[in-house]
């Protein structure tokens with residue numbers, strides 16, 4: 001039997017449906033998402049929560065002429081299904097398939113690329129300003145979550161919108177959740193607004209609203225018919241109620257809260273809001289994970305699960321996998337904090353992802369979730385450091401990009417002792433171009449006073465964190481997404497010497513200098529370098545292997561000795577070539593005027609790397625032992641030919 005979803009090539013078909021048909025479609029969309037996402041994982045609960053909201057938006061607004069701007073875009077799967085991407089939906093987050101976020105090059109309905117939070121209002125306001133300057137008349141609608149509203153950019157944009165007075169509709173998708181529980185005073189305020197919905201005074205207002213539909217601005221017949229009379233009229237009251245006072249004070253009109261799963265209400269509200277002049281905020285209350293019990297019951301676990309069995313609701317796990325770098329980091333931080341009462345941890349709304357939840361559980365008073373506010377997190381850490389504490393700021397590499405000036409201006413210029421623990425460094429796989437953490441060596445290494453390191457495995461991560469906490473001044477450390485190498489862990493923690501690399505093979509620097517080539521590997525690339533060297537030895541090619549440990553300060557002595565001894569260097573890192581570890585090695589050779597050394601830098605090219613399984617991406621971009629071997633052979637062949 002043909003489903004309604006099968007008949008939807010775009011919003012124009014959606015707009016021909018009746019409310020009962022739309023309700024059926026909502027069920028089909030949920031089933032489609034639950035089944036397709038189960039294969040490789042993805043952002044499940046956020047999408048189940050916005051099925052009706054997305055339908056209502058595309059129904060009422062004339063997309064893509066009216067511009068719909070989603071914040072983050074992790075909740076845009078329904079939007080994709082309704083805008084001509086149903087056929088390819090099963091490819092989502094896979095190499096060559098649909099992106100898990102929004103991309104302007106994927107569809108004209110994706111008006112603004114995203115995946116980092118809190119950008120939608122700024123982008124939408126810019127679009128509204130461009131529209132007005134050019135005499136155009138379309139609507140611009142930003143859809144932002146309650147979590148994303150905690151981000152500074154969103155608040156900066158509201159500040160700007162309140163004074164610019166452009167026609168702009170901001171839909172607040174309020175599910176009372178970030179990935180974990182939402183935090184902060186604004187979130188608390190929204191909870192209070194939501195609570196009004198069930199208070200007696202609200203119910204009284206609702207009663208009063210009955211029968212006064214004639215006072216509404218003109219609405220389309222369909223929407224009027226579809227709308228519940230009480231709810232539609234109630235909006236009029238809410239417009240001037242105190243619930244959104246904080247926004248009204250800033251010059252925006254506030255409507256809500258409304259039930260974000262009730263199509264009748266939403267169609268009417270959006271039809272009305274369309275006709276309001278100036279910037280407006282509409283609060284839609286939704287439930288993360290809506291429609292699937294398991295996800296509704298634990299939306300944090302189901303925010304972005306890996307593959308799962310959609311029949312049983314069990315997330316697939318490989319038994320016996322080594323602990324992840326995140327887990328090792330989190331456990332180590334707790335044991336360091338147990339001995340050192342000055343250590344505190346900061347997360348920007350990522351207590352699960354960074355593992356900092358463990359610190360919260362052990363030392364709640366020494367744990368700070370500042371919301372999606374990376375810039376604030378860093379400067380807040382600066383304040384903690386001035387106050388005599390040792391802050392460890394745990395932020396994914398990609399999100400740390402947000403806070404480059406805070407790192408420079410607030411921490412490094414003042415040489416404050418703050419530890420930057422950058423998880424998800426390197427390629428992250430399915431999350432793709434915006435989430436790969438491939439710029440952090442460059443943006444930390446360039447700053448005076450910063451120390452920069454990366455561990456070769458999870459055991460070394462423990463010692464690096466221990467070292468970083470024990471040092472003084474700013475220290476950055478990066479480690480990858482996913483499981484460790486399965487190295488047996490010791491209970492000891494020991495200090496690493498600053499700027500000292502580890503020669504892995506051969507045993508002494510004197511022998512290493514005599515090898516055919518030296519492979520200098522940074523962080524998680526060390527394992528590939530060791531493998532390559534082992535296999536090259538079978539071919540009679542002898543390679544020294546170095547675990548670089550530090551991108552700043554470099555182990556200049558070791559690098560120079562190997563360069564001058566072997567005359568062949570290969571560097572490898574999971575980071576862009578520009579400004580990375582290899583770049584640092586080249587700068588050193590240039591500064592010392594060493595010219596007669598052949599150096600090949602294996603690193604990511606000057607482009608945004610697409611999404612896909614890590615194995616595919618690493619192979620494609622040469623972050624593999626096979627590629628190291630090819631490079632070494634080419635260097636040595638060229639050398640032989642030149643002789």
Ligand SMILES: Cc1ncc(C[n+]2csc(CCOP(=O)(O)OP(=O)(O)O)c2C)c(N)n1
Nearest residue numbers: 046115116117145146147148177178179349
């Ligand atoms: C700058 C930034 N920091 C952190 C994240 C990680 N992150 C992804 S989704 C999310 C929660 C967003 O909450 P909300 O906006 O309420 O959306 P919901 O998932 O509840 O629909 C976070 C913190 C991000 N995408 N961007």
Ligand SMILES: CC(=O)[C@@H](O)[C@H](O)COP(=O)(O)O
Nearest residue numbers: 072074115304353424431481
């Ligand atoms: C949307 C977003 O930014 C996060 O949900 C991100 O996808 C999390 O990545 P991890 O799965 O690596 O924690």
Ligand SMILES: [Mg+2]
Nearest residue numbers: 145146147177
């Ligand atoms: Mg939310």
